[in-house]
Amino acid sequence: MNFKRFKKIVETWGSDPTRWPDDLRASALEFMSTEPDACDAMNEAKSFDRLLDGYRLCETQLDPLRLAIEKRVSVGQYLAPIDQIIGWLFPRPGSLRTALRPLGMSCLLLISGIVLGYLGSSGDDVTLDEEIALLAGAMQPELLYLLEQQQ
Numbered sequence: 513m514n515f516k517r518f519k520k521i522v523e524t525w526g527s528d529p530t531r532w533p534d535d536l537r538a539s540a541l542e543f544m545s546t547e548p549d550a551c552d553a554m555n556e557a558k559s560f561d562r563l564l565d566g567y568r569l570c571e572t573q574l575d576p577l578r579l580a581i582e583k584r585v586s587v588g589q590y591l592a593p594i595d596q597i598i599g600w601l602f603p604r605p606g607s608l609r610t611a612l613r614p615l616g617m618s619c620l621l622l623i624s625g626i627v628l629g630y631l632g633s634s635g636d637d638v639t640l641d642e643e644i645a646l647l648a649g650a651m652q653p654e655l656l657y658l659l660e661q662q663q
Contacts, residue, residue: 513543519553527557 521540525531529541544550569577601614630643 513539515543515547515549515553518543518547518550522553522557527554527561 518540521532521536525533529537532540544554601617626647630640
């Protein structure tokens with residue numbers, strides 16, 4: 513044990529030796545009994561502990577702190593991954609932004625399917641405009657017949 517290590521223990525765990533880690537307590541107490549600088553560090557830690565113990569937050573100061581803690585320790589962090597995905601796809605009623613998530617995901621999947629289908633086409637002479645018209649169902653049957661005849 514050296515002074516730097518002792519000071520770190522006291523700054524981290526406070527001046528009460530019962531709060532110190534069990535594996536360091538005996539060597540720290542022995543070091544404190546032989547080193548005068550360690551006693552000075554302990555006295556500083558005691559005065560700081562008294563200062564912290566004497567400080568009280570009023571109820572209005574505790575509300576934002578309580579909300580911040582509750583936000584960090586939300587139930588959603590401890591859900592199984594499949595439950596998180598289902599909760600994301602089907603959000604509870606609330607803001608409009610969360611309600612639009614499933615719609616956005618559906619549109620993304622639809623567009624991805626169209627693009628992949630076009631890229632994976634067999635290379636016939638159908639233009640992009642004709643493909644889009646076919647996908648949209650906007651072509652008349654006689655035009656479809658003409659397209660088939662061109663191939």
